[in-house]
Amino acid sequence: MFEPDCRIRARLSRYRRRQLRRGVRGAGGVGVRGRLAEIATPVLAVAGDYDSVLAPSVLEYIASGVQSRRLVVLDGVAHLAPAEAPDRVADLIMQHAGDPPESNDRSTDRKN
16 A cells, blocks of 8 residues: 555554654663763763654653753754754754854754
């Protein structure tokens, strides 16, 4: 049976989220998501709003378990943010490390 492209993509997206959640839970049924709160180091999570491999909502799900996190969703970027928007990613990393950014970041910043 033929399915329109959007329905196929939606099914793949649901499948990927399930697989990722299984991976976050850990192999052999050992849960690791509950241990994310043990991470004391501030975490910068960068996602692209066009990422179909790891949707921003999935990264947000993982990041929400960390004590100190910042999730940034970059507009117009897919899965390979460092390759697609190297200046923006570099600025975010420098800012995260404590240095001011050199360029104007036009990202969608979702702080949690």
